[in-house]
Amino acid sequence: MAPKVLISDKLSDAAVQIFKDRGIDVDFKPDLGKDKDALLKVIGDYDGLAIRSATKATAKIIEAAKNLKVIGRAGIGTDNIDKEAASKAGIIVMNTPFGNMITTAEHAIAMMFAVARQIPEASTSTHAGKWEKSKFMGVELTGKTLGVIGAGNIGGIVCDRARGLKMKVLAYDPFLGEEKAEKMGVKKVDLAELLAHADFITLHVPFTDQTANILSRENIAKMKKGVRIINCARGGLVDEEALAEALKSGHVAGAAFDVFAVEPATDSPLFNLPNVVVTPHLGAATTEAQENVALQVAEQMSDYLLTGAVSNALNMPSVTAEEAKVMGPWIELAGHLGNFTGQMTDEPIKAINILYDGEASSMNLEALTAATIAGIMKKVNPDTNMVSAPVIAKERGIQVSTTKQDQSGTFDGYIKVTVVTGKRERSVAGTVFSDGKPRFIQIKGINIDAEIGEHMVYTTNEDVPGIIGALGQTMGDNGVNIANFTLGRKEAKGEAIALLYVDEPVPAKALDALIATGKFTQVKPLTFDVR
Numbered sequence: 001m002a003p004k005v006l007i008s009d010k011l012s013d014a015a016v017q018i019f020k021d022r023g024i025d026v027d028f029k030p031d032l033g034k035d036k037d038a039l040l041k042v043i044g045d046y047d048g049l050a051i052r053s054a055t056k057a058t059a060k061i062i063e064a065a066k067n068l069k070v071i072g073r074a075g076i077g078t079d080n081i082d083k084e085a086a087s088k089a090g091i092i093v094m095n096t097p098f099g100n101m102i103t104t105a106e107h108a109i110a111m112m113f114a115v116a117r118q119i120p121e122a123s124t125s126t127h128a129g130k131w132e133k134s135k136f137m138g139v140e141l142t143g144k145t146l147g148v149i150g151a152g153n154i155g156g157i158v159c160d161r162a163r164g165l166k167m168k169v170l171a172y173d174p175f176l177g178e179e180k181a182e183k184m185g186v187k188k189v190d191l192a193e194l195l196a197h198a199d200f201i202t203l204h205v206p207f208t209d210q211t212a213n214i215l216s217r218e219n220i221a222k223m224k225k226g227v228r229i230i231n232c233a234r235g236g237l238v239d240e241e242a243l244a245e246a247l248k249s250g251h252v253a254g255a256a257f258d259v260f261a262v263e264p265a266t267d268s269p270l271f272n273l274p275n276v277v278v279t280p281h282l283g284a285a286t287t288e289a290q291e292n293v294a295l296q297v298a299e300q301m302s303d304y305l306l307t308g309a310v311s312n313a314l315n316m317p318s319v320t321a322e323e324a325k326v327m328g329p330w331i332e333l334a335g336h337l338g339n340f341t342g343q344m345t346d347e348p349i350k351a352i353n354i355l356y357d358g359e360a361s362s363m364n365l366e367a368l369t370a371a372t373i374a375g376i377m378k379k380v381n382p383d384t385n386m387v388s389a390p391v392i393a394k395e396r397g398i399q400v401s402t403t404k405q406d407q408s409g410t411f412d413g414y415i416k417v418t419v420v421t422g423k424r425e426r427s428v429a430g431t432v433f434s435d436g437k438p439r440f441i442q443i444k445g446i447n448i449d450a451e452i453g454e455h456m457v458y459t460t461n462e463d464v465p466g467i468i469g470a471l472g473q474t475m476g477d478n479g480v481n482i483a484n485f486t487l488g489r490k491e492a493k494g495e496a497i498a499l500l501y502v503d504e505p506v507p508a509k510a511l512d513a514l515i516a517t518g519k520f521t522q523v524k525p526l527t528f529d530v531r
Helices: 013-021 036-045 059-064 083-088 101-117 119-127 153-164 178-184 191-197 217-221 240-249 287-307 321-344 365-377 388-395 467-477 508-516
Strands: 004-007 025-028 048-051 070-073 092-094 145-149 168-172 200-203 227-231 252-257 276-278 349-358 399-405 413-421 425-432 438-443 446-451 455-462 482-489 495-502 520-527
Touching (some): 004 013, 004 036, 013 025, 036 059, 048 287, 059 083, 070 287, 083 092, 101 119, 101 200, 101 227, 101 252, 101 276, 101 287, 145 153, 145 191, 153 168, 287 321, 321 413, 321 425, 321 520, 349 365, 365 399, 365 413, 438 495, 446 482, 467 482, 467 508, 508 520
Parallel strands (some): 004 025, 048 070, 070 092, 145 168, 145 200, 200 227, 227 252, 349 399
Antiparallel strands (some): 349 413, 425 438, 438 446, 455 520, 482 495
8 A cells, every 4th residue: 555645735746746756645735734623633644744834743743643654844944843742653754954055055145245235224225215325334245254153064055155255264063073174164163263253153053952042142242343143044043132232232233134033023122123134034935945845855755655765854863775775684683683682671671782793883873773772662662663762762761872893703794782671681682694584693692593483482491301392292282383493502401592483473371381391491472573
């Protein structure tokens, strides 16, 4: 059955066609997102939801979206999506951060020109029939110093355009390396140096706990007198009250804002001040950008629903289509290893330690780790997936650590999962054979070679004669057919284990009969989601 996608905001016809061409059943209802009650009634029918900013994917909507697997936002901002609720529900949230980079960067440059030359005020004056040529004395950009806060995708484009305007560029970005800064032709500085020397300051960072109010009253006071500030990134990055006071005092010569702390912004301390240019969040408002993000979100959602490829997800590691093909068996293995330890563990889990060896260590470890945690957490919640599992683990205070190492044994690569509780540690390792099938290769430090089936039985015992006979006889007596049978031991007459792969769920009477033989110290039925 084809996946079903709802488009509840305005997207281009070309984006709708992409879904159709990829074989996805799509309902294009561009006004539905404005009616939350109507959306609530139908959202349970869909695997994917494509939106812009009008649709509000609230916790209530997400709770009703029982089949939803992905929400795609055509644009960067996802404030209209309850990402925490989506993550808990195992729903991937995607955006399109690259579709409007140039458009937003160009808007910032345009706003910088506008405030430097007081273009909006001059235009209004001239339209009114005045000829106030001497009133609107501007400043050149050439030779001035531009301070860029955030030199990522959009900020990097602004840096490039500013250098083309012969400006000196200072960049403050904790993630910008010296080598990268040198290639960009900018000087990497700390925030204090940027504030002290910049003639213009432009912001290009997301709104986070670290960036909220980054241009505070205190930091505005540290700026060079006569500075001009441009914000086309996110509202809440600048203390608007403090900035208004600095504009009135003349400490700040001008400001150009496309975004505000509260939107829609019908009132702001910055409104109606001289040499303040304001626009209604137009950073991405070009025909090219709107088309780009619409097409991009359609492609991303289609890729995920059809192939499992994840791009630009905010709550899930990205996995390319090529990675999905190669990693598929390894992701399945990681889930099985996690599922094994989860089913075997009855005490609260304190930590999960994952070792990636050889071939496995060169893969997308974020995705493999998410799959492992999902397998472990399935005992807590059968609906857990790679999106929701890390959230559940974090809520329970479980520490997750990963280690990589070069090939260290017989296999080209393997994954070893160790679960730590207050009483014990339990570990299991596995690999993927050349036939693409995951296998268990070690349990409790005991080497084995076990095929993984949907229904299995795990036993521990002392290595003594009669174990195979007891297992075969007891299963046979209770009508259980054994498809595969694996034994392992540490040493002769020491601890031993067995894994039985059986055709159907093992009835309780068969498990009781095994225990009644007196030969087994542990008998545990296991189930795995085998593809």
